[in-house]
Amino acid sequence: MEDIIYEAPPQDHPLEKYFTTYDDLNTYLLTFANRKEIPPRYLEISLLNTQNFNTLARILNEQVLMEFVQIRDNYYLDLVGMAYSTLLVEFNDENETEFMFKFKIFKKEFEIGCSELANIWNLHYSGCLFDGKKSLEEWGPDIKQQAFELFNIQRQARKKVLVNIFTMEMRVLHYLLNYVLMPRSSGHGHVKDEDVITMWAMMNDIKINWTYFIVQHMLRFKKGLSTSGFGYVCLWTRIFRYLHIDVSGEEVKRMVPTSVINIRTLHHMGRDLGTQEDEEHQQEPPPPQEQAPQEQAGPSEQPSMHNMMQALLRIEQTQTSMGNRLDRIEKNQARMLRKIRRVEAYTFDEEEAEDDDDEFWS
Structure with a gap:
């Protein structure tokens, strides 16, 4: 076989200023040039200022995600696709918690350490190295079963679990997972095993290394099919800004009004705050009535x-x-x-x- 010669794109090529070699250019054209972004979302924090979302607010605070879920910014779709096509993550063989985040753009190679990346995204680089797919052995051998029991899920063969099994608060958490923390281009109305396991860990106050988690999902986007979308586009804007990459001449896209997760989102779910309050009042045990001592029910008889x-x-x-x-x-x-x-x-x-x-x- 003839030796492969890595030549630079000709100067008259429209993408010549972005790529150093034909190999990088062809990789982008084959994998990301025609792919669409997964529309970014962000949480309106005022939604949590009510007793209906006490659990969700506690989870986001303990997971140090409160600032992250509010990230919103303009993004540069073409640049994000080029960066994804050249993305490389080098993990330390002796310590998987350490890695270097690398990509190429404008004929330059950029790299960021894991701790720097966490600071850029307003995350703490600590916690379990969980990627949403494989459950950790230290959590126990029956994690999936425990997760299903926590949310009262009964999985049946060849039947998908729908999101309406969740309470409104847990539906918002599932919404954040599917649009912000591990965005996917379709199937938002279904509950996957990785959704349940991740929500189980968050409900049980198991801290997750979200920087590692997100980088693993970025690598999935790079390895995905050319027809699938890619997410975290606003996070790339923060990377470009941190590295002082000039984006002044690039086409910019702005987040649309429907990108916000607020009370209107609840209406689209078929829920509202009034409905949630009624549900909570119905779930609360009735107040004790004055009865004769011999007729009072014992603690074990009270419905949980x-x-x-x-x-x-x-x-x-x-x-x-x-x-x-x-x-x-x-x-x-x-x-x-x-x-x-x-x-x-x-x-x-x-x-x-x-x-x-x-x-x-x-």
Whole structure:
């Protein structure tokens, strides 16, 4: 075989100023030139200033994510695609917690250490090296089962778990996972195993090294199919700004008004704060009534909050299932009526035709 010669793109090539070699240029054209970004999202912090989101606020504070989920910025889609196509992460063989984040742009190679990257993204570089896929052995052998039990999930073969199994607060957490922390281009209405395990860790106050977590997902975007999207576009803007990369001549994209996660997002979910407050009042045990001493129930007889939540979820699922069945029955009835009308109309036409024939021959 002939030796491969890495030549620089010609000076008249429109992308010549970005790439040093044809190899880098071709990699970009084959993998990222036609790919779309996953639209970025950010959390409106005022949403947490209510008792309905006490748990979510506690989780974000303990995971040191409060500032991260509020990141919003303009982004440069073409530059992000070029940086992704040349992305390289070099991990320390002796200590996986240390790595160098490298990419090429404008014919230069840039690199950032893991601690610097954490500072750029307002994250703390500490915690478990979890990537969302593989559960850590130190968490226990039955992590997935524990996670499903925590959220009362019963997985069935060939059936996807829908997000409506969550309470509103947990749906917002799942929304943050799917759009901000580990964004994906589709399937936001479904609950994946990695979603459940990550939410289980956050609910149990297990701190995750989110810088490592996000970099692992960036590497997935680089290795993904050319038809899939890529996320974290606003995080790249912070990297470009930190490295003093000149973006003045590049096409800029701005976040749209629907990028914010706020009360309007809850309305799109079919929920609102009033509904959540009603649910919480229903889940609270009734106040004790004055009864004779011999008639007072013992502590073991009082219904627990967990049991009441499970009962409410079962009732809601039953109502949804019955509503779907009624819809199907009504549709089938309407379909049958239409068929009966067509048959009657056809029969009537035949009788008229026979009468006409009789009159003709008579």
